[in-house]
Amino acid sequence: MKRKVKLDRANKSILLRALGDVYYGQRARGGSAEETGRLILRVNNLPAGGKLTMSAAEYRLAKAALNQLRTQRLAEGGYTDAVDDALTRLLHAHTPLLLW
Numbered sequence: 001m002k003r004k005v006k007l008d009r010a011n012k013s014i015l016l017r018a019l020g021d022v023y024y025g026q027r028a029r030g031g032s033a034e035e036t037g038r039l040i041l042r043v044n045n046l047p048a049g050g051k052l053t054m055s056a057a058e059y060r061l062a063k064a065a066l067n068q069l070r071t072q073r074l075a076e077g078g079y080t081d082a083v084d085d086a087l088t089r090l091l092h093a094h095t096p097l098l099l100w
Contacts, residue, residue: 003059005093007086009048014086016043018065021072036061054093062090 007015019040026033039058046052054062070083 001056001095002053003056003093003095004051004053005090006049006051007043007046007089010082011086011089012043012046012048014069014082015062015066015090016040018069018083018086019043019062021069022061022065053096059090059093063087066090 019036023033023036023040026036035057039054039061043052066083066087070080070087073080073083
């Protein structure tokens, strides 16, 4: 199932930060980071205010990455406002309606 989410500049930046942390963690463990790398490139090439269409696997990866970044910031005692906003946008992503 595809999901479509509109990302402004701040949400795009936070998502790239979260995915980057996951990517470098996967590389450090010696795992495959190919899917994460492709998603990072797609998000990076997206213009500010553009809509990103994600597969179910990419959606789960982005959601897990944002949750991981939020948990990390909470553990450090930092603010999570930007991460919360990006996560809320992602969770409210629309599934395209296909009429036959």
